[in-house]
Amino acid sequence: MTGIHETPALASLAICPNSRSGGECDHCQARKLSVCAALEPHELNALDRLSRKMCFPARETMFEQDEPSDVVYNITSGAVRLYKLLPDGRRQIVGFALTGDFLGLSMGERNVFSADALGEVTACQFSRKQFSDFLDTHPHLLRRLHAFASHELSIAQEQMVILGRRTAEEKVVAFLIGLRNRWSRINGSTVNVPLPMTRQDIGDFLGLTIETVSRMFTKLAKQKSLVITPDGVRLLEPARLEAIAAT
Amino acid sequence: MTGIHETPALASLAICPNSRSGGECDHCQARKLSVCAALEPHELNALDRLSRKMCFPARETMFEQDEPSDVVYNITSGAVRLYKLLPDGRRQIVGFALTGDFLGLSMGERNVFSADALGEVTACQFSRKQFSDFLDTHPHLLRRLHAFASHELSIAQEQMVILGRRTAEEKVVAFLIGLRNRWSRINGSTVNVPLPMTRQDIGDFLGLTIETVSRMFTKLAKQKSLVITPDGVRLLEPARLEAIAAT
DNA sequence: AAAGTTAGTTGATTTGCGTCAAGGATATAT
């Protein structure tokens, strides 16, 4: 009874069933990256029984800002944009969640941001109450969840530096290097950076307009620091870009 | 053995002794605001015995970015600026810590930001190792610490909106309203907003220059939304300002 | 009291990025 999925994209249900069976942790690609890594096999089993395996088609909203937060998610594949809207429509993307990320760290009564699947996303859904109760009996998981929250806080503070004190070019480069580093933990790739989000999303993440983002991509491509591919970018001069991001 | 206080301001030690005796929790003004509120009296006593009561004179650096983080702090009075520096000297203040705030949430090996006392600051210092061990035996405290980290994360995400998508006037107003709300939890005041930080600090928090901050203060004062006092501002039209901050 | 020092304000000018506008590329639908 989540209020989510009121208008599922029916056509995609065949390839993206929004509920799957349990017991899939053994071959879950997110296990070692996610909060689950804190658990012993029998504990993982117990948590698995509380989970509902979900699949969201591209562009589906997973949850919305200010709604009651009845559930939390563990992302097992795909990418999600997390964003806050101002009353006049201005949007700030506060982060992108990838494989292994946990949504629901804030544990408040209501969501503080909205979340949309960028491509197809799979996730383990838990009742917030059940997950919270599980935490009470598994302090190791709480420690890991706290480590996740602390890490997210550090990331958010680094993003404040990017938003407050960096130029447009530095913002785009720092974004690409940061995303490359996150992908590398998931798929190992060190020069190919998939960009499942649009230029508008990148702009709303960096405090820029879509035009400025586009111009910076063009500028970096013209100076051969990267090449723009159909699904992202390939870094040609990663060291040079890292230097700009570290500036 | 913290590496901190190598050059204490000797003149101020008489009025700001940097170590005090324990057993002061009973009349600690921060107790109900801080992580300590999660503890039973006997637990509070046990934690108190691990603490070293510190006092930092105005302008003293409490710890620096990238240094090993051997200790954590519970702020019991005063205000602290938390900031990150870029190699070229650009500065981003990531937050101001007030009475009841906890420094050391990230629990990483090294500090991710620097911290300076703005005025005189008192704090309970704990060895990070000892505090971490205490957490292992007091899951209620870990829950509260996690709640603190989650709350800080929400604050940081709201700051991203301010930095990325708000105008200079909105930034200054949102800052004042946010600070007013924090002071009100500490001292109850709802229209007087003490500003222990400089205009430069405010600019470095909001991604603005000192001149722009000054101009916005002047503009708000000219339209009688506030008056500038020697130690801060007094809000004359809080409702109007809240509306701007909520925009 | 004179000379620094630090914090803040105000005005003139510049500029980086936003806004406005047009056009191109790719994908899905008809």
Place this chain on the structure above:
DNA sequence: ATATATCCTTGACGCAAATCAACTAACTTT
């Protein structure tokens, strides 16, 4: 094939905030 939609790019122009510069006020030092 043609139409429609979405995403992206590029150019011309404008403006909000940065930069540069001068000045005031409040303290501290000598």
